[in-house]
Amino acid sequence: MFYEPKNGHGLPHNPFNAIISPRPIAWVSTRGSDGRDNLAPYSFFNAVAYVPPQVMFASTSAKEDRGDTKDSVANIRDTGVFAINVVEYAARDVMNRTSGSWDRDTDEFALAGIDKADCTTIDCPRVANAPATLECKLTQIVQLPGVANFAVFGEVTGVHMRDDCLVDGAFDVTRFQPLARMGYRDYSVVKEVFTLKRPDD
Template sequence: MFYKTEENNHGLSHDPFKAIVAPRPIGWIGSIDTNGVPNLAPYSYFNAISDNPYFVVFGSINYKDSIKNCEDNKDFTCSLVSENLFNAMNNSSATVNPEVDEFNLSGIKKESGKIVKAPFVKGCCAALECQHWKTIDLPGSDRSTGQGNFIIIAKVVGIYIDDKYIINGRFDIASVKPLARLGYMDYGVIGKNNIFSKNRPKVNKQGDLKAVDDWDGIYR
């Protein structure tokens, strides 16, 4: 099948776009408003976009509290969502008024940031402390109505890692078991049974691909 996205006449019972762009990491965004009220919300339009320096991005459908707080206070946190935190993460996605603290609503304790004002999730395996760099209003967005799509780009200025997940000098994803967002209302878990390693290929002088060696454990 093929369809043009402007008409979006895919003929399916549900829009397949987000199921195609999957799995997606979940950015569990912690922020604080100008009155000091914490906010916590998960965003699956989230990813790292640079590692020197570290930059991340998350996108919001409509102008939500997280976007306003990030713009007002210029910082936020992103807590890694592991399998054991699924229910708390899901509970924090409830639509509530700005004065509601989603940490409390979801039964989550706060950990204070070392650099930023915003808190992160106490007990998470890792968290990023981020400083707002730029907001991009995508075409068709209207701040006066709060409708549209808004993207936050931020620099990561601090990283928290629970030491028990550092094994042999690496952040051990297999033991962390991070959640991933799939399409529709589906999620996945990354664990030891679905992780594999492979070296990047090289070419010989003739430009042909050489046999790929087993990974030697050194990331280049």
């Protein structure tokens, strides 16, 4: 099968997300200029540079009470900071709870019963028991083609790692089993890891 997205795919569900998978999930926490905290997951997310360490996530929809975007991007525009919390399999249900289109006054930490802690290098909350959290300072927001499509880039200024995830000096993902987004409403979990040496190793 071949299709051009501009002409539609003719299938019951859009296959695009399923083709580009698995995708890591950025559980983005922010604090608005009004002091209200927000937490929401985004699966268009990845690391984009080593030195300095940089990450990006994309928001692709809007809410009526935020105009052209969602709470996360609106807060980042106002404050210039955000945190990305790693989602483990054990947190799948509470993460999913925070994915709702809640009004801007809702604190998703409280809504889902998630413990929060303060970040160290930025004024922002983080998921207290996350396997890892990346504290980020905004470098740029890029408006992409289409309605409400924004890519947010940030430099990582602080890194939290849960002690039980460190094994012999390495961050071991098998200790917490990262959750990944597949297509549609499907998810996956990382349980096995293998190593491949590069030709120039």
